[in-house]
Amino acid sequence: MKAAIIGYGKMGREIERILTERGHETALVIDTDNAAELDAEHLAGIDVAIEFTTPETAYANIRTCIEAGTAVVSGTTGWTERLPELQALCRERGGAMFYASNYCLGVNLLFRLNRQLAAMIERLHAAYDVRIDEVHHTQKKDAPSGTAITLAEGVMEHLSSKNGWVNYAPGIERATNRVEKPADAAADRIVIGSVREGAVPGIHTVTYASDDDRIELRHTIENRRTLAFGAVVAAEFLCGKTGVFGMDDLMQ
Numbered sequence: 001m002k003a004a005i006i007g008y009g010k011m012g013r014e015i016e017r018i019l020t021e022r023g024h025e026t027a028l029v030i031d032t033d034n035a036a037e038l039d040a041e042h043l044a045g046i047d048v049a050i051e052f053t054t055p056e057t058a059y060a061n062i063r064t065c066i067e068a069g070t071a072v073v074s075g076t077t078g079w080t081e082r083l084p085e086l087q088a089l090c091r092e093r094g095g096a097m098f099y100a101s102n103y104c105l106g107v108n109l110l111f112r113l114n115r116q117l118a119a120m121i122e123r124l125h126a127a128y129d130v131r132i133d134e135v136h137h138t139q140k141k142d143a144p145s146g147t148a149i150t151l152a153e154g155v156m157e158h159l160s161s162k163n164g165w166v167n168y169a170p171g172i173e174r175a176t177n178r179v180e181k182p183a184d185a186a187a188d189r190i191v192i193g194s195v196r197e198g199a200v201p202g203i204h205t206v207t208y209a210s211d212d213d214r215i216e217l218r219h220t221i222e223n224r225r226t227l228a229f230g231a232v233v234a235a236e237f238l239c240g241k242t243g244v245f246g247m248d249d250l251m252q
């Protein structure tokens with residue numbers, strides 16, 4: 001597989017290592033210093049581009065790949081209100097794209113468990129309130145995390161009492177990962193607590209609490225290698241396909 005890396009930051013560098021380990025070629029690396037080289041000419045002959053940049057630049061990068069007819073895997077978070085637009089463009093052009101807010105296999109198992117648990121709680125009409133908490137390193141720019149939003153959407157799919165979410169992100173660099181529910185949050189909103197501290201790669205917890213007990217689903221990422229690995233596996237999956245894909249397709 002001949003790959004392009006768009007965004008040569010923490011993820012881009014890890015992805016390059018994994019591409020090499022798995023016998024692939026990194027034929028093009030794009031970062032801010034050569035961003036103008038992201039065009040059809042430089043993408044010619046590339047099987048798949050892997051994009052991990054910033055919320056401000058992801059849309060244009062992915063669009064350029066689709067318009068150039070290059071399959072693209074993206075994991076950039078914090079911009080996905082415009083994702084459906086690019087998915088439609090990709091379908092229209094007969095292109096190939098893969099997007100996941102989190103490429104870790106374990107997190108995607110958590111997504112499935114989360115949906116199943118929400119459906120079970122709904123069937124029981126049980127008196128549990130649900131909240132989501134996420135903790136990440138202080139360099140993470142967006143809050144809540146894309147993973148927390150996906151978890152909230154998974155809950156809303158099944159739990160009729162929840163119709164939206166509200167983010168509660170108290171002062172960054174707090175010493176604790178416990179946040180209280182904001183007093184003004186409506187009962188039909190899922191509270192997502194976001195904390196930025198230290199070098200934490202990512203902790204996500206879904207909590208159902210009643211007056212009498214508590215259920216917690218928690219996933220902790222130990223390092224970013226697991227994320228880069230998933231992105232390379234997604235690129236291998238996407239190679240030679242057309243369409244719009246996500247982790248549910250990969251994990252079938």
Ligand SMILES: NC(=O)c1ccc[n+]([C@@H]2O[C@H](COP(=O)([O-])OP(=O)(O)OC[C@H]3O[C@@H](n4cnc5c(N)ncnc54)[C@H](O)[C@@H]3O)[C@@H](O)[C@H]2O)c1
Binds near residue numbers: 032052074
């Ligand atoms: N989906 C996932 O599994 C997953 C995992 C980790 C990180 N992320 C997300 O991926 C993104 C990148 O994460 P990171 O930790 O590598 O960040 P980073 O800050 O280390 O790297 C981002 C890189 O993108 C470069 N960049 C900025 N604008 C660019 C442009 N126009 N063209 C090319 N490169 C450009 C920056 O110079 C930087 O090198 C963030 O949005 C992060 O939240 C997603």
